[in-house]
Amino acid sequence: MNVTSTADAPELPARRSGRNYRLLTAAAIITGLGTHGALIAAAFAVLQSGGDGGDVGLVAAARATPLVLFLLIGGAIADRLPRHRVMVAANALNCVSQAVFAWLVLAGDPELWQMMLLTALCGTGQAFFNPAAEGMLMSSVDREQASRAFALFRMAMQGATIGGAALGGAMIAAMDPGWVLAVDAAAFAVAGVLRAFLDVGHIPAREPGGGLLSDLRDGWREFIGRPWLWSIVAQFSVVVAAVAAAESVYGPLVARDELGGPRPWGFALAAFGAGTLGGALLMTRWKPRRMLLVGTLCVFPLALPSAALAVPLPVAGLCLVMFVSGVCIEVFGVAWMTTLHQEIPEEKLSRVSAYDWFGSVAMMPLATALAGPVEMLVGRSRALWGCAALIVLVTGAVLFVPEVRRLTRAPATTRAAGAVAPREPVSADAEGAVGRLG
Structure with missing residues (x-):
């Protein structure tokens, strides 16, 4: 499987690589903390509005369905446009949909169709975000440090998952679930700002396609x-x-x-x-x-x-x-x-x-x-x-x-055919954490 590549790709200097890594990690932790609490809050919001277990399932399905439907389109768009712009746009959609969801819950009893629509919008954002984020992460680490970088990132994300669920549960016990949804909206806003500063200068311009x-x-x-x-x-x-x-x-x-x-x-x-x-x-x-x-x-x-x-x-x-x-x-x-x-x-x-x-x-x-x-x-x-x-x-x-x-x-001195070119190692202070991004 491993043969020498015939195509050279521009190298990403260690300073920029480490900066991208830190921004991706920080933004992913922030959204991970918010999202996993919001998933619990959404279920309790449905129950609080008078829904039953079936309604909770409908809202969950409304989030999952567009995630499946739009993933392939999201991946194609992320390879056509600058990936950080796709990520920021997806974060903006998630921020708005969660903010409206929070407002409806805090203002009174939201309708089931409203909650389903807003969670579907959130799932749509995630469908466009996930492929772009994964591609951005992989293009931001070098061959030699990749395994360690991915392990650290996943460790940080799992910590955010555990912490977000615990924090969300504690907040719901103390206040209205709408506030947890509002926190998630704010997390998407902060993460979107951080991702706007990602450096994509090392990624070759895309050739015009069909x-x-x-x-x-x-x-x-x-x-x-x-x-x-x-x-x-x-x-x-x-x-x-x-x-x-x-x-x-x-x-x-x-x-x-x-x-x-x-x-x-x-x-x-x-x-x-x-x-x-x-x-x-x-x-x-x-x-x-x-x-x-x-x-x-x-x-x-x-x-x-x-x-x-x-x-x-x-x-x-x-x-x-x-x-x-x-x-x-x-x-x-x-x-x-x-x-x-x-x-x-x-x-x-x-x-x-x-x-x-x-x-x-x-x-x-x-x-x-x-x-x-x-x-x-x-x-x-x-x-x-x-x-x-x-x-x-x-x-x-x-x-x-x-x-x-x-x-x-x-x-470390070779690369697979067509794969990402080796880059300077990620700087030591960037190895603070990096599967899947939140």
């Missing part, structure tokens, strides 16, 4: 032409769906019926969060040579939480399993980002990232919607064992793809 559809086809050819890429994305379409059904639907039910209530499930989710921090910390030191092989092997333990819930294990055992799965998903996440950074041409990073996002989340709404009927048909325990079996089967299948087993980390 239009949006042509860009989408070009991204598809890049995606489908790499067996390791499409096979792992296909794998994760099943893995993410199975994990979502097990942990979003069955997990709270098992906790309620078998473990004594929601508190043990909260402990289990906290253990998972601690595991993700531990996994990211591990990857700041460990640079496995066969990145995809190690990452794929670490997907097998993601079946353990479903199996633990099927038994079900006592709370201590469930927490241990969740911690291990958290460590493993971060090992995979850093290995995956490092591989994309090494193998994908810089000018196609956002489009490939969009296909990655789309494939990974496309089946999740269907899986969560079918979780209840499947439980009624075969029983909860069998449904959970089925989730675990699916994860094991598709992960085992991916190991039959030769590139997954053989692709290796390129030496």
